[in-house]
Amino acid sequence: MVTSAIALTGLASLLWADQTYCDAATDDKQRRAEGPITDSDPMRLRMEAFVKGLQNRIVADIEQMDGKQFTRTTWQRKEGGEGITCVLQDGNVFEKAGVGVSIVYGQLPKAAVEQMRHDRGKDISADGPVPFFAAGISLVIHPVNPNAPTVHMNYRYFEIENEDGTPKMWWFGGGSDLTPSYLFEDDCIHFHQVLKDGCDKFDKKYYGNFKQWCDKYFYNKHRGESRGIGGIFFDDLDDKPADEVFNFVKEMGNRFSQSYLPIIKKRMTMKYTPEMKNWQQIRRGRYVEFNLVWDRGTKFGLQTPGARIEAILMSLPLTARWEYMAEVEPGSAEEALEEVLKNPVDWIPLD
Amino acid sequence: MVTSAIALTGLASLLWADQTYCDAATDDKQRRAEGPITDSDPMRLRMEAFVKGLQNRIVADIEQMDGKQFTRTTWQRKEGGEGITCVLQDGNVFEKAGVGVSIVYGQLPKAAVEQMRHDRGKDISADGPVPFFAAGISLVIHPVNPNAPTVHMNYRYFEIENEDGTPKMWWFGGGSDLTPSYLFEDDCIHFHQVLKDGCDKFDKKYYGNFKQWCDKYFYNKHRGESRGIGGIFFDDLDDKPADEVFNFVKEMGNRFSQSYLPIIKKRMTMKYTPEMKNWQQIRRGRYVEFNLVWDRGTKFGLQTPGARIEAILMSLPLTARWEYMAEVEPGSAEEALEEVLKNPVDWIPLD
Numbered sequence: 217m218v219t220s221a222i223a224l225t226g227l228a229s230l231l232w233a234d235q236t237y238c239d240a241a242t243d244d245k246q247r248r249a250e251g252p253i254t255d256s257d258p259m260r261l262r263m264e265a266f267v268k269g270l271q272n273r274i275v276a277d278i279e280q281m282d283g284k285q286f287t288r289t290t291w292q293r294k295e296g297g298e299g300i301t302c303v304l305q306d307g308n309v310f311e312k313a314g315v316g317v318s319i320v321y322g323q324l325p326k327a328a329v330e331q332m333r334h335d336r337g338k339d340i341s342a343d344g345p346v347p348f349f350a351a352g353i354s355l356v357i358h359p360v361n362p363n364a365p366t367v368h369m370n371y372r373y374f375e376i377e378n379e380d381g382t383p384k385m386w387w388f389g390g391g392s393d394l395t396p397s398y399l400f401e402d403d404c405i406h407f408h409q410v411l412k413d414g415c416d417k418f419d420k421k422y423y424g425n426f427k428q429w430c431d432k433y434f435y436n437k438h439r440g441e442s443r444g445i446g447g448i449f450f451d452d453l454d455d456k457p458a459d460e461v462f463n464f465v466k467e468m469g470n471r472f473s474q475s476y477l478p479i480i481k482k483r484m485t486m487k488y489t490p491e492m493k494n495w496q497q498i499r500r501g502r503y504v505e506f507n508l509v510w511d512r513g514t515k516f517g518l519q520t521p522g523a524r525i526e527a528i529l530m531s532l533p534l535t536a537r538w539e540y541m542a543e544v545e546p547g548s549a550e551e552a553l554e555e556v557l558k559n560p561v562d563w564i565p566l567d
Numbered sequence: 568m569v570t571s572a573i574a575l576t577g578l579a580s581l582l583w584a585d586q587t588y589c590d591a592a593t594d595d596k597q598r599r600a601e602g603p604i605t606d607s608d609p610m611r612l613r614m615e616a617f618v619k620g621l622q623n624r625i626v627a628d629i630e631q632m633d634g635k636q637f638t639r640t641t642w643q644r645k646e647g648g649e650g651i652t653c654v655l656q657d658g659n660v661f662e663k664a665g666v667g668v669s670i671v672y673g674q675l676p677k678a679a680v681e682q683m684r685h686d687r688g689k690d691i692s693a694d695g696p697v698p699f700f701a702a703g704i705s706l707v708i709h710p711v712n713p714n715a716p717t718v719h720m721n722y723r724y725f726e727i728e729n730e731d732g733t734p735k736m737w738w739f740g741g742g743s744d745l746t747p748s749y750l751f752e753d754d755c756i757h758f759h760q761v762l763k764d765g766c767d768k769f770d771k772k773y774y775g776n777f778k779q780w781c782d783k784y785f786y787n788k789h790r791g792e793s794r795g796i797g798g799i800f801f802d803d804l805d806d807k808p809a810d811e812v813f814n815f816v817k818e819m820g821n822r823f824s825q826s827y828l829p830i831i832k833k834r835m836t837m838k839y840t841p842e843m844k845n846w847q848q849i850r851r852g853r854y855v856e857f858n859l860v861w862d863r864g865t866k867f868g869l870q871t872p873g874a875r876i877e878a879i880l881m882s883l884p885l886t887a888r889w890e891y892m893a894e895v896e897p898g899s900a901e902e903a904l905e906e907v908l909k910n911p912v913d914w915i916p917l918d
């Protein structure tokens with residue numbers, strides 16, 4: 217049901233509306249007050265500490281590259297949980313960069329439980345509302361230079377609680393994908409290689425499976441083209457002990473700067489024409505279309521009464537363009553990109 | 568199910584996919600070949616002639632005001648029916664103007680019939696596919712000057728056929744609404760007055776009912792604000808003899824230029840600042856959000872395999888902008904607009 221950390225913001229609003237007491241929130245609050253989180257603490261607190269730390273590191277990396285500071289907005293709820301939204305806008309290198317973290321304690325309504333059981337085979341009893349926890353980091357970065365690609369990353373942890381606040385069921389989800397306006401094979405290979413190397417440390421099947429899942433998910437059906445050149449995407453991951461899956465998610469989150477910033481360094485100073493900027497703006501329009509029409513997390517968030525819309529829509533580019541029947545020239549760089557979006561490429565040979 | 572003529576394009580693709588023979592298409596084709604359509608012809612042909620004529624007149628009016636020509640794209644299907652899409656882009660007065668006409672002969676799949684019966688109380692038997700006809704005109708015009716409002720208009724006719732090609736059931740739908748970035752009460756009153764005067768000729772209840780329907784339909788739920796300052800909207804209109812409802816629809820369509828162009832004439836030469844252009848671009852973003860997230864016609868079209876996407880999305884502005892937490896200053900003109908979008912105004916006292 218929840219497919220992106222961006223949506224957690226919406227989820228929070230929905231579920232806090234008729235909040236009942238949640239043991240986990242109280243336990244965790246007390247534990248936080250006692251001192252630093254360690255590996256022996258519940259996964260909730262470990263994931264929270266991880267995504268907050270990762271957010272700080274990524275924000276620092278991006279600020280160093282851009283020279284402009286992020287604005288930082290935090291909000292808290294009395295029931296437990298909070299959000300931190302960092303946005304850099306109209307920067308030197310980045311047109312818009314949003315890095316958000318959400319921590320949510322709430323109750324899944326009966327209908328949501330039924331849906332999870334039906335659509336995703338979750339073995340949850342649905343006699344009444346079910347307490348849950350969710351924590352995630354989500355980012356989207358749109359650079360100024362049309363030679364430099366947009367990137368998206370999201371990792372999240374979801375837990376269903378027993379009545380005493382211990383976890384009854386848990387899973388991780390997330391991924392990262394690249395959306396260029398102009399194709400540089402080097403960049404695609406670099407991005408995928410960094411992801412594959414991380415995946416391979418944990419399971420040789422992960423990269424191939426998650427790469428295909430990504431191509432399938434980030435697809436603009438009405439255009440018959442992918443949003444970008446892919447990456448990885450997974451959900452409901454609980455196939456190994458929680459510690460191991462958490463280590464995998466940390467590995468992948470920690471690889472973000474390495475996967476993306478070397479590409480930006482190469483592209484941010486390249487010369488470009490107004491025509492190239494125009495093409496980038498058209499591609500940004502397609503990004504908006506995917507996020508508003510198809511992305512399950514965004515759709516869920518927008519349909520949630522009282523959701524924090526600004527946090528959900530921080531993923532949208534600063535500017536976008538829709539030209540009627542914009543057609544690319546045969547043999548052009550624009551056509552080369554379209555070709556790859558219509559026929560996803562295995563940038564690294566799959567085993 | 569079908570709520571905008573833009574969606575008819577999608578409908579056409581969907582329904583022609585497994586097209587079976589449709590008597591009405593053949594009859595109408597023969598009749599067209601014989602000479603000009605008159606008042607004694609079937610409503611299908613009269614509505615087709617009306618929307619095509621109206622499209623030509625509106626395109627001519629807009630071209631005269633702008634000084635730049637529309638591009639005109641037509642397509643035909645062998646089963647009968649056609650589309651004409653006229654778009655003016657990057658003009659002197661208009662950033663983007665799209666005026667489209669669709670004529671569709673097809674078969675409603677059983678599921679669509681069931682949905683119409685269930686959601687809209689249509690008394691259609693659903694033993695198998697049901698032949699239908701639809702014709703409509705749809706336009707969206709986005710001016711360059713932020714003082715000048717965007718406008719939308721759409722009128723459509725829908726008919727379910729008996730097996731012999733005679734109409735078994737019919738209805739009209741449509742409306743017109745205004746979306747300013749800056750509020751000029753004069754403009755709002757003028758626009759609504761022209762619509763009300765047209766409505767009042769046919770039924771004193773029309774304007775009040777359709778004005779409220781418009782406020783309810785063109786609402787960005789996730790923002791808690793209307794798309795614009797309203798107008799009229801109606802669907803399933805069959806409360807009087809078909810000739811009379813058709814006359815009403817013609818009256819309203821014919822009032823378009825009178826409702827909108829005097830406003831443009833007043834606003835197109837007004838001075839504006841870069842900050843005002845910026846605000847207009849943010850409002851354009853909200854327009855995109857409504858059309859991609861909430862508009863039933865657009866959503867239906869985008870989810871239709873093989874639909875003519877360019878015609879469906881001609882309603883999107885040429886450019887749009889999403890700023891994080893863009894806030895308006897207290898007492899500003901921007902705030903005055905937001906106030907009206909949050910609390911719809913009766914521009915003309917209702918009886």
